[in-house]
Amino acid sequence: MTPPADTTFSVVIVGAGPAGLAAATEAAGHGAKVALVDAGTQPGGQYWRRPNEASSAAGKLDYLHHDLTSYTTLVDKLSEHRKSGAVTYLPQHDAWTVEGTDAGFVVHLVDRSRRPEKRVSVTGRRLVVATGAYDRQIPFPGWDLPGVMTAGGAQALLKGHGVRAGERVLVAGTGPFLLPVAAGLAEAGAHVVGVHEANSPLRWIRHSPAVAKNLGKLGEGVGYARSLARHRVPVRTRSMLVSVEGSGQVESATVARLDGRGTPIPGSSTRVPVDTVAVGWGFTPQLELLVMLGCETDVDIDGSVICTVDGRQETTVPGVFTAGETCGVGGAALSLAEGTIAGIAAAGGAVAASAKVVRQRSKLRSFAAAMHLAHPVPGCWVDMIEDHTVICRCEEVNGAELRAAVDDLGAADARSAKLLVRPGMGWCQGRVCGFATACLTAAWTATPYSPGTTARRPIATPVRLGTFLEPSDVVDAPTTDGAQCDRPTIRARARYDDA
Amino acid sequence: MSDVVVVGAGIVGAACAYYASQAGLSVTVLDRGTVGGGTTSRGEGNILVSDKGPGPELDLALRSRTLWLDIGARLGADTIELEEKGGLVVAKDPEGFAALQRFAGYQRESGVSTVPLTGPGLLDREPHLAKDLAGGVFYEDDMQVQPMLAAAILLAQARALGVMVESGVTATGLERDSRGRVTAVVANRRRFPTKAVVNAAGTWSGDVAQLFGTTVPVLPRRGFVLVTEPLPRMVRHKVYSADYVSNVASSDAGLETSAVIEGTHGGTVLIGASRERVGYSNDMPVEVIRRLAVQAIGLFPFLEQVALMRVYSGFRPYCPDHLPVIGPDPRVQGIYHACGHEGAGIGLAPITGLLIAQLLSGQSPVLDVSPYSPARFDSVTA
Amino acid sequence: MIDDSSHYFTFDGRRIPFTPGESVGAALTAVGVRAWRRTRVHGRPRGLFCGIGICFDCLIVADDIPNERACLLIAQAGMTVSTQEGTGHDATG
Numbered sequence: 001m002t003p004p005a006d007t008t009f010s011v012v013i014v015g016a017g018p019a020g021l022a023a024a025t026e027a028a029g030h031g032a033k034v035a036l037v038d039a040g041t042q043p044g045g046q047y048w049r050r051p052n053e054a055s056s057a058a059g060k061l062d063y064l065h066h067d068l069t070s071y072t073t074l075v076d077k078l079s080e081h082r083k084s085g086a087v088t089y090l091p092q093h094d095a096w097t098v099e100g101t102d103a104g105f106v107v108h109l110v111d112r113s114r115r116p117e118k119r120v121s122v123t124g125r126r127l128v129v130a131t132g133a134y135d136r137q138i139p140f141p142g143w144d145l146p147g148v149m150t151a152g153g154a155q156a157l158l159k160g161h162g163v164r165a166g167e168r169v170l171v172a173g174t175g176p177f178l179l180p181v182a183a184g185l186a187e188a189g190a191h192v193v194g195v196h197e198a199n200s201p202l203r204w205i206r207h208s209p210a211v212a213k214n215l216g217k218l219g220e221g222v223g224y225a226r227s228l229a230r231h232r233v234p235v236r237t238r239s240m241l242v243s244v245e246g247s248g249q250v251e252s253a254t255v256a257r258l259d260g261r262g263t264p265i266p267g268s269s270t271r272v273p274v275d276t277v278a279v280g281w282g283f284t285p286q287l288e289l290l291v292m293l294g295c296e297t298d299v300d301i302d303g304s305v306i307c308t309v310d311g312r313q314e315t316t317v318p319g320v321f322t323a324g325e326t327c328g329v330g331g332a333a334l335s336l337a338e339g340t341i342a343g344i345a346a347a348g349g350a351v352a353a354s355a356k357v358v359r360q361r362s363k364l365r366s367f368a369a370a371m372h373l374a375h376p377v378p379g380c381w382v383d384m385i386e387d388h389t390v391i392c393r394c395e396e397v398n399g400a401e402l403r404a405a406v407d408d409l410g411a412a413d414a415r416s417a418k419l420l421v422r423p424g425m426g427w428c429q430g431r432v433c434g435f436a437t438a439c440l441t442a443a444w445t446a447t448p449y450s451p452g453t454t455a456r457r458p459i460a461t462p463v464r465l466g467t468f469l470e471p472s473d474v475v476d477a478p479t480t481d482g483a484q485c486d487r488p489t490i491r492a493r494a495r496y497d498d499a
Numbered sequence: 500m501s502d503v504v505v506v507g508a509g510i511v512g513a514a515c516a517y518y519a520s521q522a523g524l525s526v527t528v529l530d531r532g533t534v535g536g537g538t539t540s541r542g543e544g545n546i547l548v549s550d551k552g553p554g555p556e557l558d559l560a561l562r563s564r565t566l567w568l569d570i571g572a573r574l575g576a577d578t579i580e581l582e583e584k585g586g587l588v589v590a591k592d593p594e595g596f597a598a599l600q601r602f603a604g605y606q607r608e609s610g611v612s613t614v615p616l617t618g619p620g621l622l623d624r625e626p627h628l629a630k631d632l633a634g635g636v637f638y639e640d641d642m643q644v645q646p647m648l649a650a651a652i653l654l655a656q657a658r659a660l661g662v663m664v665e666s667g668v669t670a671t672g673l674e675r676d677s678r679g680r681v682t683a684v685v686a687n688r689r690r691f692p693t694k695a696v697v698n699a700a701g702t703w704s705g706d707v708a709q710l711f712g713t714t715v716p717v718l719p720r721r722g723f724v725l726v727t728e729p730l731p732r733m734v735r736h737k738v739y740s741a742d743y744v745s746n747v748a749s750s751d752a753g754l755e756t757s758a759v760i761e762g763t764h765g766g767t768v769l770i771g772a773s774r775e776r777v778g779y780s781n782d783m784p785v786e787v788i789r790r791l792a793v794q795a796i797g798l799f800p801f802l803e804q805v806a807l808m809r810v811y812s813g814f815r816p817y818c819p820d821h822l823p824v825i826g827p828d829p830r831v832q833g834i835y836h837a838c839g840h841e842g843a844g845i846g847l848a849p850i851t852g853l854l855i856a857q858l859l860s861g862q863s864p865v866l867d868v869s870p871y872s873p874a875r876f877d878s879v880t881a
Numbered sequence: 882m883i884d885d886s887s888h889y890f891t892f893d894g895r896r897i898p899f900t901p902g903e904s905v906g907a908a909l910t911a912v913g914v915r916a917w918r919r920t921r922v923h924g925r926p927r928g929l930f931c932g933i934g935i936c937f938d939c940l941i942v943a944d945d946i947p948n949e950r951a952c953l954l955i956a957q958a959g960m961t962v963s964t965q966e967g968t969g970h971d972a973t974g
Contacts, residue, residue: 039934041902041955046933051902051903052901052902052903052955053902055900055901055902055903056900056901057900057902057903058902097783097785099782099783099784099785100782106785108785134931134933134935135931144925144927145926146915146916146926146927146928146929147915147928148930149929149930149931149932150930150931150932150936152931152932152933153929153930153931153932153933153952154932155932156932156933156952157906157907157910157929157932160904160907161900161903161904161907161908161911162900163903163907163908163910163911164910165910165929248916248926249915249916249926292782292783294781294782393927393930393936393938394937394938395765395922396920396922396923396925408655409534409648409651409652409655410533410534410651410654410655410664410666411533411534411651412533412534412666412667413533415533415536416533416534416535416536416540416647419535419536419540419647420647420648420651422765425765425767425809426729426937427728427729427808427937427940427948428935428936428937428938429808429809431935431936432930432931432935432936457809458783458809458810458811458812459807459808459809459810462728462806462807462808463806463807464803464804464805464806464807465725465727465792465795465796465802465803465804465805465806465807466796466802466803466804468788468789468792468793468796469792469793469796469803728948728968729921729968730968730970731967731968731970731971733970766921766968805970806948
């Protein structure tokens with residue numbers, strides 16, 4: 001009797017942004033049978049978000065992208081590997097959970113390209129999680145008004161659809177990402193009334209060794225600054241968005257100047273008429289799958305929960321690798337370097353052979369650390385929370401209710417606050433308010449900030465209960481004539497899919 | 500110097516502190532985590548009589564139910580989301596329905612209100628229920644509470660009577676005098692002088708007992724709860740299938756699931772219940788999720804179109820004979836146990852707290868506590 | 882500029898043009914519609930916030946299916962979308 005063909009992938013990669021694309025092409029180049037799963041309709045992730053190929057906007061928005069050459073190179077490699085059968089690419093597949101089994105890591109997906117959507121699973125002996133990050137937010141009075149968007153959201157509208165988030169836009173928050181967002185909007189014809197960066201770029205100079213090694217990265221910022229100057233967009237530093245006003249939607253935004261300690265200077269606030277505010281305070285890595293597998297986490301300089309990895313991008317769970325923002329927010333170039341290393345390592349290749357990428361990674365990591373130090377979230381936001389300020393947008397928990405959980409009910413951390421008055425209990429599962437709730441409970445209980453379990457979400461994306469009525473489809477690796485090593489048992493299929 | 504140190508600030512520890520402080524005792528509550536952070540935050544807030552056959556657990560449940568109503572009347576039912584919603588137990592087939600009715604008959608003799616229902620009567624009570632069920636029994640005594648709010652508010656009340664609550668403090672041992680009596684609890688390198696200590700550490704009470712030089716046979720029995728997207732009120736009562744009762748009563752270590760469904764104040768629908776003895780394993784087998792989802796849709800077909808938003812799991816404090824452990828330790832004078840309630844801890848917390856307070860203050864308990872005595876295990880282990 | 886006039890969906894009875902591949906949220910934003918949901922507790926208006934499927938603020942009813950994320954939902958000709966009230970589910974359903 002011939003044994004059944006090996007239908008397990010050698011590597012499953014979740015996420016087709018810069019890190020995932022680099023990992024997939026690299027792993028396939030090293031002979032691995034790869035499955036690349038991604039929530040998007042096309043590869044690129046948030047960074048290389050582009051209009052759908054079928055769209056009339058396709059190609060017209062390329063000017064918004066930095067380093068599109070890397071993208072086209074990777075996508076070309078990807079299609080070659082797809083043709084040869086080395087990579088199975090699954091777009092519009094949301095990973096909702098993952099299990100470590102004897103057969104390997106079973107990634108459970110929802111295929112959203114089908115209506116109704118269908119459960120699908122794919123198994124790999126190794127797993128690379130490259131799920132990226134999303135904009136980090138802090139609450140402020142008026143932030144739930146339509147017209148307030150995350151900086152990344154405004155960028156996604158523009159890059160993905162060529163749509164301006166608004167006509168009179170104020171860009172605010174902190175971090176280098178604000179500049180391309182403002183520049184893109186201005187290039188697209190929006191009236192950007194100002195960029196309000198809460199920190200001062202002077203801080204960068206204090207961390208100059210890391211900056212000096214990365215002059216290329218700094219050059220990006222200079223380019224955006226030139227574009228903003230051309231469109232006469234004022235860039236204000238130590239200037240903070242403190243509230244948004246309007247009835248039914250944004251009508252104005254109030255900004256205030258900050259002193260050297262990051263406290264608003266009395267009498268310095270100005271109200272600016274705008275219809276849109278794009279705001280971002282850095283990014284939050286998406287760690288759901290890693291946390292579910294029990295990978296060790298840490299807290300980064302910027303306060304984000306990140307995954308601990310070794311020099312091969314391997315987590316504390318053997319066989320599970322991660323690359324890009326999940327290891328600490330650091331941008332696309334760093335994601336590419338880490339993805340490359342993760343791809344090589346997951347395919348069983350020698351990372352040491354790629355000394356250049358390893359050096360690049362360490363340079364870019366130190367640059368990222370300098371950026372985090374230069375762009376802290378000013379602590380004063382906590383004092384600006386009013387009783388009626390929405391904290392949790394989903395469950396509509398306000399400042400007074402959260403405060404009462406701490407003062408009257410003894411909530412000692414974000415988790416107990418959540419269990420008592422529901423911030424983080426809604427549709428987004430605390431992705432938007434988790435950081436803020438951890439900061440506020442820490443401030444109000446006078447205990448150190450500790451994000452604790454805010455990153456634990458066993459269900460990474462909602463799944464319709466009806467999908468469980470049918471067995472899950474199994475995506476098999478294409479079988480080849482070559483010898484198969486350590487053939488796994490296919491027990492997993494019986495275990496998960498016999499209805 | 501406290502009269503008593505309570506180890507554990509879950510619902511049981513909170514109830515012990517609440518009743519002990521009302522009895523005039525000075526109390527300190529220690530928890531290594533946060534208030535209600537253990538199994539209290541991992542359940543559905545059940546206050547049930549429907550799943551208990553005649554016997555010592557039902558006696559506790561009936562008493563405790565009345566105490567919950569007292570607490571609700573005193574502290575405001577809304578503030579702890581105490582709802583006299585009633586439970587509806589349903590059976591798919593005629594044999595199951597016959598067995599359920601027999602069970603309900605015995606319960607009726609013990610003073611439980613039971614109303615058998617079929618066809619339109621069933622759908623009147625619960626309009627979105629599947630149409631193909633053989634029948635059900637309605638238990639108007641079943642209730643639900645938001646256990647986190649309840650624990651926090653009971654402790655807030657206790658604080659007002661001078662109770663000290665210290666979270667983030669891990670008990671590590673006991674100090675005893677030359678005659679073996681408890682003199683202090685040691686926690687975080689601090690001494691908490693006391694005459695007595697209550698082990699209300701829930702699922703971890705076996706570990707705490709060991710630290711204190713004694714034993715209770717409490718083990719973790721894992722359960723998952725599925726949480727849907729928020730909905731309008733679609734499920735009015737606590738609704739579950741009749742095989743739940745046999746799963747609760749079984750001692751099998753393997754996975755058992757039976758649909759237990761109810762709505763919440765927040766709008767979500769909670770779907771339980773699974774039972775398995777897998778230690779403190781933190782993974783989430785998709786098979787458990789699948790079985791619960793399929794069984795839930797079997798009872799409420801509308802759930803097919805509803806999104807699963809979150810899953811949480813917890814570890815019930817399982818005792819081999821399915822009875823809680825309430826009373827003085829037979830080995831160490833000054834230790835009292837209040838643990839091992841498995842899935843009934845929320846419902847049984849007030850009576851547990853009251854009995855412990857009465858034992859501590861030398862009053863005669865409202866119930867014969869011998870069935871729950873920690874000494875009952877000694878005949879087996881000795 | 883809309884270069885294919887055959888591409889429309891309706892939003893609360895209003896014809897909304899879109900370009901192929903465009904999300905419902907982008908198409909609504911392009912014509913100045915900012916809100917298409919009222920929250921279930923306080924009835925507050927909401928629309929796009931994160932724009933990438935994370936926040937679930939832009940929930941909308943599309944062809945009778947509630948809780949679709951407008952930022953991810955690709956517009957289709959003839960689609961009927963409407964403002965979502967509260968949970969999007971009808972209690973009498």
